[in-house]
Amino acid sequence: MHLPSRTRRGSLAAASTVCALSLxxxxxxxxxxxxxxxxxxxxxxxxxxxxxxxxxxxxxxxxxxxxxxxxxxxxxxxxxxxxxxxxxxxxxxxxxxxxxxxxxxxxxxxxxxxxxxxxxxxxxxxxxxxxxxxxxxxxxxxxxxxxxxxxxxxxxxxxxxxxxxxASSEEIGRSQVRSIAEQLGHQGEIAILSATQNATNQNAWIEFMKDELKKPAYQHMKLVKVAYGDDDDQKSFQETQGLLKAYPNLKGIISPTTVGIAAAARYVSSSSYKGKVVVNGLGTPNQMRRYVKDGTVEQFALWNxxxxxxxxxxxxxxxxxxxxxxxxxxxxxxxxxxxxxxxxxxxxxxxxxxxxxxxxxxxxxx
Structure with a gap:
């Protein structure tokens, strides 16, 4: 199935259902x-x-x-x-x-x-x-x-x-928060597992995530940490482990990077946190398929x-x-x-x- 991508001018409207991006x-x-x-x-x-x-x-x-x-x-x-x-x-x-x-x-x-x-x-x-x-x-x-x-x-x-x-940086950032909030019932501590500290796209998305979290709808949610896995699989895996140990009440991880979300899902899938901690973010279907099917990840997003x-x-x-x-x-x-x-x-x-x-x-x- 090929997802349509037809928004052309200015900023993008929010996507309520599946829409693919094309570059x-x-x-x-x-x-x-x-x-x-x-x-x-x-x-x-x-x-x-x-x-x-x-x-x-x-x-x-x-x-x-x-x-x-x-x-x-x-x-x-x-x-x-x-x-x-x-x-x-x-x-x-x-x-x-x-x-x-x-x-x-x-x-x-x-x-x-x-x-x-x-x-x-x-x-x-x-x-x-x-x-x-x-x-x-x-x-x-x-x-x-x-x-x-x-x-x-x-x-x-x-x-x-x-x-x-x-996609619109604003829509990516805000939609990530909206998605995980729905999964958590708008309650609990969350963390972000990013790529590098200087990545332009990651930082833009994270700023919109933080701004979205200021809204009254998220008053019972708290961003406790932004961690950086440097788009390295092993470091992202270790950062996930570190987040879960440092924040025992952590309920969700947003990883807006394909390397990070796969590493986070891999760690959670074989740990006691499976089914207890939500993993969401940006990934490719092929790398995330096993984690969706085994119940580690309910949903994630990306363009084509x-x-x-x-x-x-x-x-x-x-x-x-x-x-x-x-x-x-x-x-x-x-x-x-x-x-x-x-x-x-x-x-x-x-x-x-x-x-x-x-x-x-x-x-x-x-």
Whole structure:
């Protein structure tokens, strides 16, 4: 079953039932690197987008080189995203590849960006471990007319032309709290198991979670801790253990990271906490299926990561081809996903998250 993703402009409406997100990188067409550089000058980020002129009728260029730089190379979720983007590049006659560090530290991506610049890639797509640590090399890339698209986790706004966002950050954050609150009857202590302390997307979601918890409906719930597993399976497993020992009255864990939620579920599934502590968050159906079926996890959410990578590829191609510059209000077509509109600060939103549970999880394979 393929979930629809049809929200295109501005912010997303809340999803009351299952809705899938789709991401696609935009394809490049029309101009050469030299001619595009003459059009945009040496500006960077969205400032450059304001000076450049888009040609929405330009054809997607063939032979583009797209490079995906995930938070870490061995992250199973980002492997799905990047593989889908690489496959999308083939649709418009271009090539893609995935490179990246084995750890998710703030500066681990910098050397890879510098290498991709030397290789004269047409576009770099990055899921940033830190919004600022990667800025200097990314700005250098844009000065050399290499297009920069952030996906999954944003950079600072002037360090890229586009940000492909899985969903509205506000909707993701607030929906996580609403979901676990319903499971807990709006009572009890909860904790958050995040990825890295500097991850842009995680921090944005957590801020909306905290704001949601201020509402009167959650007056009998308490956030006791935000822990960080650094998107490392073993550390996330240990952090889960630590949370449950440190807070004996803990009733629920929200883990808005696919590595974290799987590690938390694995720990709870084989412990005395199974059936007593709710585990919720963001995960993929394939990694969470066993925990849903054995009763450890009642439900979790996510967008379709294949669509995320697909959208990212077409967005990058559209930039490199001159169809768009990254300015608000511009539109482009992302292959089978249809038309998207660029929002404020170069943001393109895939769609609202899907909710997976025992009833529908076998309908999905990713």
């Amino acid at each position: 696609a990188l935009a394809g490049c067409a029309g101009t050469t690197k030299d001619s595009a550089r003459n059009d945009t000058g040496n500006g960077t980020g969205n400032a450059a987008a304001g000076r450049a002129t888009a040609d929405p009728d330009a054809e997607l260029r063939k032979g583009l080189k797209l490079a995906f730089l995930p938070k870490q190379i061995n992250n199973p979720y980002e492997k799905i995203v990047d593989d889908a983007g690489i496959a999308a590049a083939k649709e418009f006659g271009s090539t893609g590849k995935e490179v990246g560090p084995s750890d998710a530290s703030a500066s681990s991506q910098v050397s890879y960006i510098n290498t991709l610049i030397q290789q004269r890639q047409d576009a770099i797509l990055i899921a940033a471990n830190d919004p600022n640590a990667v800025c200097t090399p990314l700005k250098n890339a844009m000065k050399q007319d290499i297009k920069v698209v952030a996906y999954d986790s944003d950079t600072a706004k002037d360090c890229r032309q586009l940000f492909i966002n899985q 990561p294949k669509d995320l990578g697909y959208l990212g590829a077409y967005a990058a191609a559209a930039l490199a081809s001159g169809q768009i510059t990254g300015a608000e209000g511009e539109t482009f077509t992302a292959g089978k996903l249809g038309q998207y509109t660029i929002g404020k600060d170069g943001e393109v939103i895939l769609g609202p998250p899907a909710v997976f549970d025992k009833k529908n999880i076998d309908e999905f394979d990713f």
